[in-house]
Amino acid sequence: MTTATPAATGARSATSGLAEDYLELDALLSADEIALRNRVRAFVGSEIAPHIAEWYESAAFPREITAKLGNLGVLGMHLRGHGCAGRSAVEYGLACMELEAGDSGLRTFVSVQGSLAMSAIHKFGSEEQKERWLPGMAAGELIGCFGLTEPTAGSDPSSMRTTARRDGSDWVMSGKKRWIGLASIADVAVIWAQTEDGVRGFLVSTEAPGFTATPIEPKLSMRASIQCDIELNDVRLPAEAVLPGVTGLKGPFSCLNEARYGIIWGAMGAARDSYEAALTYAGNRTQFGQPIAGFQTTQHKLVDMVLEIQKGTLVALRIGRMKDAGTLKPSQISFGKLNNVREAIAIAREARTILGGNGITLEHSPLRHANNLESVMTYEGTSEIHSLIMGQAITGLPAFR
Incomplete structure (x- = not known):
């Protein structure tokens, strides 16, 4: 952003408050909410703004920022327990506002990690699943993705073709997902699939044989972010991979x-x-x-x-x-x-x-x-x-x- 000249700054000085917050909406926020917002704003100013043009131009997601966002406390910040911050919905929203002022791709990472993958585990996972994944994800040490959309099932997820069938005590999953954020760098994928009981969610290790994530390139949008195609070719999952707390599309x-x-x-x-x-x-x-x-x-x-x-x-x-x-x-x-x-x-x-x-x-x-x-x-x-x-x-x- 161009630096304001002294003349321009002087011309705006009498109305700068109205220019920034015309209706004084900060008066509707608590001191804690303002403090959190300002902390995230400062992070964006120091860690994102100086680099975002380069990341966008080179279509590179800065993998090193994940731990920094974990230290900032914004990953799964609206969730409670298992290493999550337990902040309010308004505080989470204010953090999203500041992050997207930096770039939609960086806010999308926080959203995929916290609102999708972590929320699925937090809402519907077993205590063992929560303890296995949530603390590391909140710290930015482990990355998750959320596989719902498919090449032929976007706005109509009920038509998904990915299936998971029982084979003894195991599950065997096959299908394709598309536009899945973070999949190529994720440690765990929350995959939704059709089963004989209805749509179920599964925690799939991205190192499992038969799991392949391929970044979608080139893109004209969200260039500092990662979106992928996923292929699942007879991926064998143990019984404990299923999210036990929900059946049906109400989960995703x-x-x-x-x-x-x-x-x-x-x-x-x-x-x-x-x-x-x-x-x-x-x-x-x-x-x-x-x-x-x-x-x-x-x-x-x-x-x-x-x-x-x-x-x-x-x-x-x-x-x-x-x-x-x-x-x-x-x-x-x-x-x-x-x-x-x-x-x-x-x-x-x-x-x-x-x-x-x-x-x-x-x-x-x-x-x-x-x-x-x-x-x-x-x-x-x-x-x-x-x-x-x-x-x-x-x-x-x-x-x-």
Whole structure:
């Protein structure tokens, strides 16, 4: 991000508070929530922001950051026990916002690890499974992935073709999964498969014979993240590999709702960073004898961004408070995911226009955020699916078939 000139900084000094938090939403947060947010923000500033352009350009996930995120306490931070931090839903959301201000790919790692893989083990695993995996995953020493989506089963996971059949006391699993985050670096994969009893979850060692994870390349989005194809060719699993606590799609769906919740906050982080980049640039960039921040068109764009970021943050906070109170409905999560990602991608694109041609370089963040948000808009339920979830909640009539 371009450093503000003294003149530009002076011009903004009287309104800098409104520029950062127009409605003073920090007043709605506790001191502990603000402290945690600021700690994650500082981590992003020192450990992610200086390197993200290089990671994105080279399509490299920084494997060394996993232990640092573990030390930060954000891996499975909303879970309690077995080495997990046990923080509130709002605190987890604030962490997601700051992480995605750095990059959607890095927030996605935290989401896949904590909201998907760790949540599945925490919700449905045996005590032995929890103790075997969760402490190491919380520390970032062990990596997990979550295998639900398939090449022919994306929005309709009930049509999955991966199967697990009994063979004596063992299970034998075969099938394919696609767009599975972290699979090529994971130690354990939570794989959902059709069984004679319905859909079940299994903990699969990624070193098991017959398990293959192949990164999907090249990508135009989420380049500082890892997504893979998985092939399962007669993978033999012991009886204790099955997650005993759930049968049916309600298992993976409950984990997806955890991930969708984090996205509600994270998308606003990407939006905020795009806005801040545009605001700083507009204060420094001089055309026709004055900073372009003084032009009506530029101010109109910046105002629209502030409106949607502040509203989206209020949506996230309200949903977070309901989640902490135990009153949150899945259809309300869809409201937040649909609205906030939709607005975030519009903000990132508009921010790029303020940067002009310079905005297509990796010196500036908005177009990187916009590209990443194309993926965020699609995974954990497309915008169309969340519209249908809301439509059913409003009308009482399902429109999925």
